[in-house]
Amino acid sequence: MPGRRATERKGDLRERAILDTCETLLADKGFDAMTVGDLAQGAGITRGALYFYFGSKQEVVTALVARTVEHLWERSRATAEAEEPREAITAALDRTVELWNAHGPVLRTAIDRSLTVPEIGALWDRTADLFIAAITAVLERAGIPGGSGADRAPALARALCWMIERTFYHASQESRANLRKAAGTCEHIWLRTAGLTP
Incomplete structure (x- = not known):
């Protein structure tokens, strides 16, 4: 079970990084110009990894x-x-x-x-x-x-x-x-x- 808890914490950190990146991009680019690639890059993950957490921008x-x-x-x-x-x-x-x-x-x-x-x-x-x-x-x-x-x-x-x-x-x-x-x-x-x- 310790490994599972660590994975969940890491997932929470990644999800927070995605949301923090989204907030920055909304301020800098706006919703329409922001892409899934921008979100993934800003969060330091791949597009594929982002889709593990969210299905779309x-x-x-x-x-x-x-x-x-x-x-x-x-x-x-x-x-x-x-x-x-x-x-x-x-x-x-x-x-x-x-x-x-x-x-x-x-x-x-x-x-x-x-x-x-x-x-x-x-x-x-x-x-x-x-x-x-x-x-x-x-x-x-x-x-x-x-x-x-x-x-x-x-x-x-x-x-x-x-x-x-x-x-x-x-x-x-x-x-x-x-x-x-x-x-x-x-x-x-x-x-x-x-x-x-x-």
Whole structure:
């Protein structure tokens, strides 16, 4: 059995190398220009070896998106349970800026492919649902009532979530300064929605 464990660890390292290479290539070349050969070369393995782990570059990207949104899920859960509403909103957007700065090309690829790749679409929808739940919890703690009306916390949270996604998507293509500015605008809108501005 010791040999089997060593093989699994080596496999995990290779899989991580493939995903890390994919993230670099998305930033440098984009999805369309990236090839399986690029992925294999960057990971230090043959094309044949890469196919042992993934059946296509789309599968590699899907696995990378899954790894990245895991970080997003952790952040949204923390926000839902954290701090008083004003602090929670600031913390949520600060964390979101950090993630977009670190993984912008992956997040943009996830958004771009979510409508055409069912696995990525399901991951992104689940991520949005978790963020909507977290935003709803913050709004309710701020005194916005729950329920199904257009002015209730769940509906407002859904609109805020998709507004933040599109705003960050566009700002992240411009500069870190624009991303930070966009976060400030989103924070202002979220605070106003929660009734936390004078």
